[in-house]
Amino acid sequence: MGYRKLGLLSSHRRAMFRSLVTSLLDKEKITTTEARAKEIRRIAEKLITLGKRGDLAARRQVLQYVWDEKVVGKLFDTIAPKYSERQGGYTRIIKLGARRGDAADMVILELV
Template sequence: MRHNKSGKRLGRNSSHRAAMMRNMVTSLLEHEKITTTDARAKELRKVVDRMITLGKRGDLHARRQASQVIRERKVVGKLFEVIGPRFKDRPGGYTRIIKLANRLGDNASQVIIELVEEEFSAKVRKTSQPAAEVVAAAVTEAADASSDEETAE
């Protein structure tokens, strides 16, 4: 029984699974978007978030830890020079999973996993008016516009 064992096995033994995850992390960080199955993407998200957190730290020890997982030196460099600083102010949630149609051969659910592009802003927009007044103003403007159209006809 697999009580308290985290992570999915994905139909592979441990060494094959670890190698597959390393290859997928390297590909995702290199291309910033890959297509895979839903179960693989959910497991990949955990490893990628750890790597980006190492990239945000940016010290030598973090670079060596990332090099143990990522197999290409240029991708490690990209992680620490481009991707890490991009997510500097973001507290987490570096990836997005978008569902696609099922694969034709075995009907496996396909997804696109990609790095989030837009800048994160923790600030909350405040309006000078309460929300109810903003909605009421929009409704009255729409009503005025429709009455103007009726009188013009």
């Protein structure tokens, strides 16, 4: 299996991923379920690697995925240069425990 379906239609899942990745890059820390965080981590790491490339083609690829142009600017201007020496592992998952309503495992996903 290549990815988690999370019980969602593909269009809903893609929209949710885009929204969560945009929030992560904007706020640099989000709280979500563990399954979602593991999927978001994969996408965010690829976008940060594109940000490290820094050329126009990379910026356009990121703009296809992230809706907010201010967040794309932040990615290329402040986030990506922080990780210039790092070869990956730009995010960290911190476990919080079970959510009260449905006992889903909650985590904090943050940029290192």
